[in-house]
Amino acid sequence: MTIVPEHPWIWAGLFAYAIATVAALKYVLFPGQKAKASQSAKYETLILGSIIIGVILLAVGLGVRWDRLGHGPFVNLFELLTSQLFSLGLIYAIVYWRIPLLRPSAVVVMPLIWILGTWVLLLEPKDSTYPPTYFNDWLWAHVGFGKIFLSFCLVAAGLAGILLIRGLDRFKNLFSTMPDSLLDQMAWRFMMLALVFDSLMLIAGAVWAQDAWGRYWSWDALETSSFMTWLSIGAGIHARLTYNINVRIGALAILAIFGLAFMTYFGTPYYSEAAHKGVI
């Protein structure tokens, strides 16, 4: 693998995320650590601090690459994954900080973030060329809304994951102050917020596509997959209103939607060479 100047920053950022992941797992998975409030505060500070340091280091890494190549991290998979690691960490850190009750979700969220981190470590950091159609302000809106959307999906997936794993005896104390029904409500709230930002992402993307390629919608790989994700969130919300769905089935649905969103972002390049038609 080629070593590029931004690599040390990205590796350091991932190391900080790794500390947060290990701390989250250790705090939750080993029962001896969980009882005392002082222990809890110590672990939470360590997790939040590590995520923030990771976000800062990744931001520096992205900045170094931006300065070196002359354009933002929007083109190849290495850039997309690294910038997602940054934005997911940033938004999750804000949620973690502002809503202390959701903090145990780190045990699911951080390993999910680390799946991306491992992937980044395996990718060749090829230099990319900025396509002329990317010099468009709507790209920023499209990408920005997409990052918020995926982050809210991630938080919902974290809560859904907690709902599922606390069915096991060993983890029954996770979120012990909240019954399943309330945890389910909170998870779906994040899916509802995700729907708002997913809709904004699709609108901004359509305007950009109209300017860039002369069509606002063309059922290319990314468009089809992102529409399916939008539809699945809408269907999930309607199904929950219509039927008395078991919270664990609802949690599975949230994880499936997150999986679909994840595939839209990171799987599409594997089955479509040009994710957006005419991109170059």
Next chain:
Amino acid sequence: MMLKWLASTRLTLVGMLCLAVGAGLSYDNPATTSAWVLITPLGLLAINLFAAILSQPGINRRPGLLFFHIGLLGICVLSAIGQLSTLEGHVELSLGSAFHPSEINDVKQGPWHRGNISKVQFVQGEFTVDYSPRLMRGPTRSYVQVSDAHGNWSEKVVGDDTPLIIDGYRFYTTFNKGFAAVLTWTPVNGSPVTGAVHMPSYPLFEHKQDNRWTPPGESQELKLWLRLNTAYDPENAWVLDLDSATGVLVVNDLDDRVELSPGESVILSGGELRFDQITSWMGYKVFYDPTLKALFFSAILAVFGLFFHYWRKFSDQPMSQISTQ
């Protein structure tokens, strides 16, 4: 009873499932997939939305949800109208030539198309395209002369994400552009006719700048090869520009092979062929959809309605209250 059934969320779920199947079948726009796989579920969902807006107090008494569903209904209706009144196609224009609707190729026109494309007037000027090393295409700048309603002409620069928009018709530059040979054919006992023969897209087909052409009134096809000298350099940055292009035209007429420099001519069996000069041509995508702005505002209405609804819902019951219930 009927309205209640039409407004049910169960029907919404059925419509969404059908739409997901339709979307899956429409991936990559296969020629074998009928447009009805999308039109049918969208129609069903539009009826469902309309019935729900009329009859569901959960929607029509909550302003945010009401606007969201009206916005969605608007998107369904407007996208259908857009498809019925659209015009899409491609056109190639050589330097100095005026746009004419009859030259549009691959036309896809909706049955309700009412635009007046014959009013569109512009003339193609020169263009440049920047290339980075390894033939990565950079910005395109295409200069066109546009006529206004009073017959005054002005220059506009279009390219990439800046289309030329005239009377709702949008002209987008494409990767499809190249060089052409301007020829004058003077038949025996006839008047001279001048035109341009476009060579394949450049630099995509840099190695194959040839075409076949039959002079007007003749039956014998000629093979033409434009042997170009340009600044083409796949390893370094360069600019595709007519000003830096020179070359000769190789004409094959059965067994004869003649090389013509600009201004030279050759006598053939039916007349005289003169190679006037090398010129360039730009390929445009043509797009017309009168619903674009309304569609955008409908989508914005929907998403802000949804945002407003959740804002009120979450403000009424903050996360901290949920968690302590």
